[in-house]
Amino acid sequence: MYILHSSPDSASLVVRMVLTELGLPYQIRQVDRAAGALDSADYRALHPLGKIPVLETPDGVMFETAAILLYLSDKHHALAPAPDHPDRARFLTWLFFTSTNIHPVLLQLFYPDRSAGEACSAQTLTHARAQMQNLLTALDSMLARENPTWFSTGPSLMGYYIGMLMHWLAGNPPDHPGYFPTSDFPALHTRLAALETRPAAQTIAADEGLGRLPFTQPYA
Template sequence: MYVLHYYPDTASLAVRMVLAELGVQHRCELIDREAGMLSSPAYRKMQPLGLIPAMETPDGTMFETAAILLYLADRHPGLAPAVGSPDRGDFLKWLFFTSTNAHTTLLQLFYPERTAGPDCVDHVLAHALPKMKQYLSLLDQAAGANPSWLSQDRPTMLGYYIAMLMHWLGGFGADHPLQINAADYPALFKILVLLEGQHATQAIAEDEGLGPTPFTAPLA
């Protein structure tokens, strides 16, 4: 039995959608963020940096979104190539690319003050935005070949991870300087349409208040 410690519209979303899509038994425990639970000794014992998500597994507590996804891929086949399959290398390449480049740069767009304090925010944003667009273009190119691990026709683990990032990036609004338009990435866009139509996604989107089209038009 997995216990996912989550908070609406945070990185726990990718894990929650994947758990639902896999149909594996799990429980979601809401983190009482307002009460300071992320700094509590109990939470820090699970996640020493106080970040979301953390997940209890039969093998102990783990964290790091992409690590949890890889662990789930090991145990529940279907959404990612298994160890030994010829697609495994490509899958790992783009999963790590997404985690180390796309996700990291996205965090700079949302929390630019974390890089070097409030005085440097404009500089950080000006550098992070073109990088973010370059990374999305590379992911869009990879998705264009419709590979098994980032399919346009059936849900994939990497697709859910990228959809979560696109959900956040789409939330800046049309006249915002950081605005990113999902339709500029046509292969990824097809994946977003597919995934936001999944029953698993729709139930979670409703529960977390993400709207009817959380990936293609998050502000709708």
């Protein structure tokens, strides 16, 4: 049994969708962020930085979204190329491209003051927007050019991870610097439009109030 420390519409979203897609039993431990639970001694014992998600597994406590997803995929032999598969290297390249580039730049768009302080928030937003445009264009171009099986219109670890990130980006108001609709990235949009109809995506989206099309038309 897995135990997922979670809060609605946070980075635990992708872990919930992957656990559900894999048909794995798990329990949710809701984290009361408003009450300061992330800073409690008990939670900091699970995650030293007080962030979400945390997943308690039979092999120990895990944090870091990409690490959790990779663990689940390898442990249950699904949603990504196996360690000895020829596509593994390419998959890992783009998984870590996502976790070390797209995900952190997204956080700059939502929390610019955390990167360089309140006085530099405007400059941070301008820089982060340009970065995000380049990153998503690079990903979309790769998908159009290579059409990898590990990120197709079927269920995949990469699809769910990118789907969560695009859920937040596409869900911003159009005048927000962090607004990036999936329609601007055709190859990506095609894959996410198929993935968001999966029972796992629909179940968790309904439970967390994310709308009928959580990746391409968030909150609609």
